[in-house]
Amino acid sequence: MAKIISNKYLGQDIHVMKIEGNFKGEMGQFYMVRSWDNYPVLSRPLSIHDIDDEGISFLYRVVGDGTKNFSKLEVNDEIKLEGPYGNGFPKVEGKVLLVGGGMGVAPLYLTAKRVSKLEDVEKLDVFMGFREKEMLKGEYEKYADNVHINVGGIITDDVDVDKYDYIFTCGPEIMMEKLVKMAKGKDTKVYVSIEKRMACGIGACLVCTCKTKDGNKKTCKDGPVFLGEDVFYE
Amino acid sequence: MSNLEVKFKDIKFKNPVIMASGTFGFGREYNEIYDIEKLGGISTKGLTINKKEGNDGIRIWETSSGIMNSVGLENPGIKGFIENDMKFLNDLDLVTIVNIGGATLQDYIDAVKLISKENVDIIELNISCPNVKAGGMAFGIEKESARKIVRIIRKTTSLPLVVKLSPNARNIVEIAKVCEEEGADGVSLVNTFKAMAIDINKRKNIFNNTYAGLSGPAIKPIALRMVHEVSKAVNIPIMAMGGITNYKDALEFIMAGATCIHVGTANFINPKIGLEIIKGIDEYMERENIKSLDEIRGII
Ligand SMILES: Cc1cc2nc3c(=O)[nH]c(=O)nc-3n(C[C@H](O)[C@H](O)[C@H](O)COP(=O)(O)OP(=O)(O)OC[C@H]3O[C@@H](n4cnc5c(N)ncnc54)[C@H](O)[C@@H]3O)c2cc1C
Ligand SMILES: Cc1cc2nc3c(=O)[nH]c(=O)nc-3n(C[C@H](O)[C@H](O)[C@H](O)COP(=O)(O)O)c2cc1C
Ligand code: FES
Numbered sequence: 001m002a003k004i005i006s007n008k009y010l011g012q013d014i015h016v017m018k019i020e021g022n023f024k025g026e027m028g029q030f031y032m033v034r035s036w037d038n039y040p041v042l043s044r045p046l047s048i049h050d051i052d053d054e055g056i057s058f059l060y061r062v063v064g065d066g067t068k069n070f071s072k073l074e075v076n077d078e079i080k081l082e083g084p085y086g087n088g089f090p091k092v093e094g095k096v097l098l099v100g101g102g103m104g105v106a107p108l109y110l111t112a113k114r115v116s117k118l119e120d121v122e123k124l125d126v127f128m129g130f131r132e133k134e135m136l137k138g139e140y141e142k143y144a145d146n147v148h149i150n151v152g153g154i155i156t157d158d159v160d161v162d163k164y165d166y167i168f169t170c171g172p173e174i175m176m177e178k179l180v181k182m183a184k185g186k187d188t189k190v191y192v193s194i195e196k197r198m199a200c201g202i203g204a205c206l207v208c209t210c211k212t213k214d215g216n217k218k219t220c221k222d223g224p225v226f227l228g229e230d231v232f233y234e
Numbered sequence: 235m236s237n238l239e240v241k242f243k244d245i246k247f248k249n250p251v252i253m254a255s256g257t258f259g260f261g262r263e264y265n266e267i268y269d270i271e272k273l274g275g276i277s278t279k280g281l282t283i284n285k286k287e288g289n290d291g292i293r294i295w296e297t298s299s300g301i302m303n304s305v306g307l308e309n310p311g312i313k314g315f316i317e318n319d320m321k322f323l324n325d326l327d328l329v330t331i332v333n334i335g336g337a338t339l340q341d342y343i344d345a346v347k348l349i350s351k352e353n354v355d356i357i358e359l360n361i362s363c364p365n366v367k368a369g370g371m372a373f374g375i376e377k378e379s380a381r382k383i384v385r386i387i388r389k390t391t392s393l394p395l396v397v398k399l400s401p402n403a404r405n406i407v408e409i410a411k412v413c414e415e416e417g418a419d420g421v422s423l424v425n426t427f428k429a430m431a432i433d434i435n436k437r438k439n440i441f442n443n444t445y446a447g448l449s450g451p452a453i454k455p456i457a458l459r460m461v462h463e464v465s466k467a468v469n470i471p472i473m474a475m476g477g478i479t480n481y482k483d484a485l486e487f488i489m490a491g492a493t494c495i496h497v498g499t500a501n502f503i504n505p506k507i508g509l510e511i512i513k514g515i516d517e518y519m520e521r522e523n524i525k526s527l528d529e530i531r532g533i534i
Contacts (some may be wrong), residue, residue: 034503038479039299041450042502082505197294199301199502202267204259206279206308207294216287216308221263 004077005055007070012132013062014103015071016049023048023056024084027111028168028193028225031083032201033058035069044070045198045220047107047170048084056081059106085201086224089191093120094165098144099179101129101155101171107193109139111168116143125164129155129171161188168225169193173233180228190228194219236519238512240274240527242471242493243419245355245394247274247329250488250527251512254475254498255280255333255358255398256305260319261326267505272512274494275329277422278315280360282335283345285311291442295431300452300477301499302429304441307335312348324353331356333398339373339383343390350391357393358473359384359418362400362425374400374425380409384416396473399423401453401460410464422473422496423464424457450499451477458490465491465532479503481514491532 007017025031025048032043044066049059062071073079089111096115098108105128116124126144128136134149141147150158156178161167167183169176170193183190196208196219203221210219211232217223238249253264255277261270270276288308295302310318315332323330332354336342346357361374361383373383384397397413399406401424410421426447431440440446457476465472474492478484479500487495500507515527524530 038451038503040296041299041301041499042294042296197292199294199303200257200263200505202263202505204263205257205303205502206259206288206305207303209288209293209308211290 001078001080002055004073004075004079006075007073009071010135012130012135014059014135015062016057016059017070017073018055018057019079019081020055023051023081025051025056025110026084026088027114028088028107029084029086030107030224031056031058031081032085032198033070033079033081034066035073035077035079040066042199043080043082043201045201047193049106049109050113051110059103059109061103082201085220087222089115089168089193089225091118092166093118093122095123095163096121096125097159097164097167098124098126099155099159099167099169099171099175100127101175102131104169104171104175104193105136107170108168109136112140112143127155127158129153129175156182161186164188166191169228176228177233180231184229191225192228192231193224194226194231195224236516236524237526238515238519240493242356242473243394245329247494249274249512249515250492250494251484251508251515252277252329252331252473252494252496253501253508254496255331255360256303257498257501260315260323262319262322264501264505268509270508271327273328273508275331275355276323277331277333277358277496278319278323279309280307280333280335281309281312281315281345281349282307282337283312283341283348285309285314289441289443292440295440295446297429297431297448298452300448300450301502302431302441302446302448303426304443304446306443312345316348316352320352329355331358331396333358333360335360339386342383342387346387346390350393354393356396356419357391358396358398358422359387360398360425362398362402374409375403377405377408377412381412381416384413384418388417394419396420396422398425399464400425401456401476402428406460407463407467410468414468414470418470420471420473420493421464421468422475424453424460424476427453427456449477451479453477454483458486461487461492462490462534478511479507481511481518484511484515485518485530488527488531489534491534493531
């Protein structure tokens with residue numbers, strides 16, 4: 001059990017909540033989160049948005065019962081977190097681009113923070129696509145050399161793959177697959193963060209299978225981050 | 235600490251709490267979260283003679299107080315299991331139950347033969363998986379097909395044999411009786427209920443297989459009734475499951491006649507649920523001054 005420090009509405013059904021405690025986690029990892037007892041049965045996977053001295057933050061969009069429950073939490077309410085789970089993004093060097101679509105921007109904040117501190121990273125850009133309006137730009141600018149936002153359009157249209165050694169992306173599969181295709185045959189390596197429905201979150205139940213060139217992988221344990229070219233998209 | 239030990243025929247369990255097939259892998263992942271030797275036993279993910287990739291599409295869907303799964307018996311095959319996981323389980327002080335599935339009778343025979351060479355405590359014959367098109371459950375629906383497979387498997391192995399029954403059987407009590415007649419050492423019930431869900435916006439079935447298996451608290455009252463009926467009809471011991479999420483549920487199943495209980499879906503609610511259930515049973519026995527679970531087994 002942990003305690004809510006804050007839970008703020010940012011617009012476009014998106015909220016950010018902060019939970020008190022000394023939490024561990026790498027960029028791209030997630031926690032299984034619940035703020036209720038037995039119903040709904042499953043915990044909700046949420047990517048780590050940020051970790052600092054006070055606690056851990058999650059950026060989430062209300063889409064159903066579970067996330068609606070999160071949105072109603074008030075300061076000092078209790079919440080359960082299991083994690084950190086999953087592999088996370090690799091530590092890289094050179095020129096790095098992070099591309100987030102919609103709620104896919106959630107893990108990219110901690111990622112920007114951590115990548116910006118890697119010694120051999122020369123350049124870090126963040127591209128984000130939103131449906132209705134721009135948000136979070138100032139936050140990401142703290143760590144990125146350049147933050148570009150596309151509202152209502154197709155974010156991948158704005159990306160010049162050749163400019164980067166590594167691209168980390170999270171968001172709709174169609175967007176991630178597009179980036180992988182754009183980088184095909186080039187030196188740019190694209191890492192994608194895959195979203196699948198989960199139950200155990202630790203690799204025991206096999207409900208989160210991601211099909212890859214190396215056969216079935218567990219998204220919760222072998223992922224959620226995979227080398228983009230290895231994944232068979234749905 | 236009360237004495238939670240139970241005997242399932244000649245097999246001793248330090249407590250009656252077993253982790254259900256398919257929800258606990260081969261124990262490795264949970265062992266990183268807590269010491270799984272505190273459990274009575276574990277039932278492995280369902281194994282088939284050959285490796286299986288499982289079903290395509292969505293594999294899990296939530297419903298009020300339950301989940302539907304369509305994993306489709308993804309597993310590394312018996313050989314893969316023996317190579318990678320058998321030793322891990324053998325080194326642990328808990329009862330190892332190996333759950334076996336298949337599509338054809340020959341699949342089952344080959345799988346049981348192979349696993350019978352290993353140091354396994356119990357074979358759980360899964361004739362009740364609703365998620366594989368060509369079989370599994372097919373053997374567990376009608377009495378005569380169940381008889382045929384149990385008879386043959388009984389001759390194939392000298393290991394203790396528990397048959398896992400389907401709640402989708404035409405008459406689960408009849409199937410349990412057949413298992414007893416054919417020499418099974420026990421039965422386990424229930425597997426998941428055949429269920430479905432539809433996406434009204436896409437106007438399509440959620441699961442590629444259309445049907446999936448329902449588990450969790452939603453099925454508990456029906457599972458309890460089935461365990462009760464079966465326990466009145468047979469003399470072989472019963473492993474009971476279906477929606478058990480706390481020690482009270484576990485005790486209900488024991489009072490309805492079960493020797494041990496399996497916990498499946500509840501592991502997803504709380505990964506340490508097994509320990510909490512053991513602790514709850516212990517405290518209940520203390521409180522009620524019960525020396526052995528035999529005192530309350532089948533009292534209803
Ligand atoms: C590794 C990972 C990280 C994620 N990180 C974030 C994040 O940082 N912020 C955020 O807003 N969302 C994130 N998601 C998606 C988030 O888990 C779902 O939006 C959430 O589970 C929906 O729950 P609900 O009860 O509100 O919706 P419902 O639709 O009512 O949920 C029903 C069931 O479906 C599952 N489900 C529904 N949508 C998804 C989905 N997109 N992915 C996985 N399971 C789903 C739920 O967990 C639940 O079991 C992440 C998903 C994964 C797999
Ligand atoms: C994700 C999942 C996978 C399962 N896989 C198997 C399996 O491989 N073999 C089997 O006999 N039962 C399998 N089951 C059924 C469970 O072992 C158990 O019988 C059922 O879920 C009812 O118990 P519960 O309500 O406690 O989960 C599976 C259940 C779930 C939820
Ligand atoms: S959620 Fe259970 S294996 Fe990934």
